[in-house]
Structures are given as C-alpha cells and as structure tokens.
Amino acid sequence: MAPHGARASLGRAGEDAAAALYARRGFRIVARNWRCALGELDLIVEREGTFIFCEVKARRGDGFGGGYEAVTARKQRKLRQLAEVFVATVPVPHGNLRFDVASVHVGTSGTSVELFEDAF
Template structure:
C-alpha cells in the first residue's frame, strides 16, 4: 500500500477512536457510491455525523482542514444524501465535521472541528 494511503488510514483510525471515546458509534468507514467516498460516518443518540478526515505529514502548506473547499463540501453533502437514502437511519439531525490530523515527531495530533460547514 502506498505511504500516503497508509497515512490517511492512520488518520481515519485516529478519528474513529476519537469519536468512540466521546460516546459515538462508527456507522460506516470509507462508504463508497457513484458520487465518491465518505471517510467516516458516526452516530450518537439521534445525530448522524459525516466526518471528512484530512491527514498530512506536515502543516507547512496550511492545515489539513483548509483542503476542504466549497466544492468538496458540496460533494460531501451529495454523498451524505446518498448514504441517508441507502441506510435510512432514524436520526433527526445531521452534522458535518472535519477532523484534521498532522504528524509531528511520529505522533498524530488531531483537531476536531464540529459543525464545520
């Protein structure tokens, strides 16, 4: 597996662990459909959270979260609609989060941005 892919998977794993430690249940990881892929879908109570995880080896060119453009946000909304249509959860509230992960000194540093857009 490519080093960049492995780094992304580590970041997604760290994000999933973060949510689980905060009382969320992982509903889906790397959900794929014709419109693309959702990194992480988690739920707690009646809320479903669609999380975009951005992992970088450095922050020399800005934070990973800055890579979530308006175009990417629109794609994530379409993906969320597809996921909701397919899974039909009983949730009444949805939220879009971004988790930014940067590697420093071999350790992952996570920043959670709830309700990012």
C-alpha cells in the same frame, strides 16, 4: 509528492485516529470509507440520533496548510451529495445531520487530531 501507498497509509492512520477520538467521546462508528458511485465518505458516526459525516484530512507537516482549509466549497458540496445518497440508501432514523472535519497531524512525536464540529 508521496507515493500512493504512503498517502493511503497516512490516510488510514488519520481515519484510525479520528475514529478513535469519536469512540472515546461515546459516538458509535456507523461506517468507514463508505462508497457509492459519486465517491466516498471517510467516516460516519452517530450519537443520540445525530449522524455526523466526517471528512478526515491527515498531514505529516504544515507545508500544505491544515486539514480544515483543504475542505473547499466544492468538496463541501460533494460531501453533502454523498450524505444525501447515504441517507437515501441506508436506514437512518429521522434526526440531525452534521458535517465535521478532522484535521490529523501525524508526526514523529505522535498523532494529534483537531476536530472541527459542524464545520459547514
């Protein structure tokens, strides 16, 4: 298991890569690492009234499976709860909500992002 600092650094790199991908696609970054008493949302973006709550899973290798597979049904329920709190506490215009998963691979040849839109 990697030391906590290395995991945090990998997580930040993954979130940076996912945020950059959304920005290139014309999304507005609303929040990164939004926290409340229940937990944390990695990335919240918006475009044309649709708010996307993105769970970012960064990996250095394939030993533990892809990022998408790491978002279990339990984690999905937690993310939905967090999104409900976000919508209740932050002014969000009435619109659509979507949940994405960004699977980020950080390797010696660079960083790649696979985005699973409307993942659950």
